Amino acid sequence: MSDLPPESAQLEPLIGTWKGRGHGDYPTIEPFDYLEEVSFSTIPTKPFLVYTQKTQRAETGAPLHTEAGYVRSVGPGRVELTIAQPTGIVEIHSGTIEDGVFAFVSDRVVTTPTAVDVSGCTRTLTISGDELTYVLAMEAVGEPLTKHLTARLVRS
Ligand code: HEM
Incomplete structure (x- = not known):
């Protein structure tokens, strides 16, 4: 049992510290590989991580990219995600949870005046036991929705 109400x-499968590797790509940049550490933690009685x-x-x-935010449970199979990046990009997502897959689609991506253009x-x-894999795609710098990241992390 966790501290979640x-x-x-339904957020429980995310809880923990996850470490692993990822690969990044986009039509406008050189491909790259990265190491990643992620944490999803509770605040007792609160419906979010x-x-x-x-x-x-x-x-x-x-050091490469970093970001922070909240995942909030809003109903059976329904979840919302807010993320802020220090580069002036803020993402607001609605999502679903089904069979260990947390699927988020942005409602809005808002950028500061000097940030690079990201619009979606x-x-x-996908969580399978102690393995978390993810795919991130973005609509940015004039490109349609295209994959930017894939990674595989393990719960430590
Ligand atoms: C694991 C997380 C991430 C890593 C390691 C990462 C890394 C990188 C790297 C190395 C570049 C190449 C240019 C540069 O060095 O700045 C890049 C470009 C970029 N990234 Fe990411 N990124 C991450 C997440 C994100 C997210 C979440 C977004 C937006 C939702 C994003 C948007 C962009 C954009 C718009 C570019 C520039 C493309 C261009 O200028 O043509 N990145 N990223």
């Missing part, structure tokens, strides 16, 4: 128990993430370049260990994003997380 009973009606939000606190999400933090940080990455490093796989070859050098240099999908994040699909």
Whole structure:
């Protein structure tokens, strides 16, 4: 049993610290590999998880992307996600949960005046026991929705 209220128990499979590797790509950039650490944690009685993430370049260990946000349970099989990136990108998602798959589609992606152009994003997380895999696609810099990231993490 976690600290989640009973009606939000559907978030339980995400809880923990996850570590692993990913691969990034986009039509406008050079492909890259990264190491990633993710945490989903509870605040007792609250119907959401606190999400933090940080990455490093796989070859050098240099810090790369980081982001933080919340995943909130809003009804059976229904979930919402908010994420802020330090580069001035904020994502607001609605999602579904089915058979260990958390599928998020952005309602809005908002950017600060100096941020790179991102107008849409999908994040699909699949949990199988202690393995989390995800795919992230984005609509950005004039490109249609196209894959940017894939990763495989293991719960530690
Ligand atoms: C694991 C997380 C992520 C990593 C490691 C990562 C890494 C990178 C890297 C290495 C680049 C190449 C250019 C650069 O060095 O800045 C890049 C470009 C970019 N990323 Fe990511 N990224 C991540 C997540 C995201 C997310 C969540 C978004 C938006 C929703 C995003 C949007 C972009 C955009 C718009 C570009 C620029 C494309 C261009 O200028 O042509 N990234 N990313």
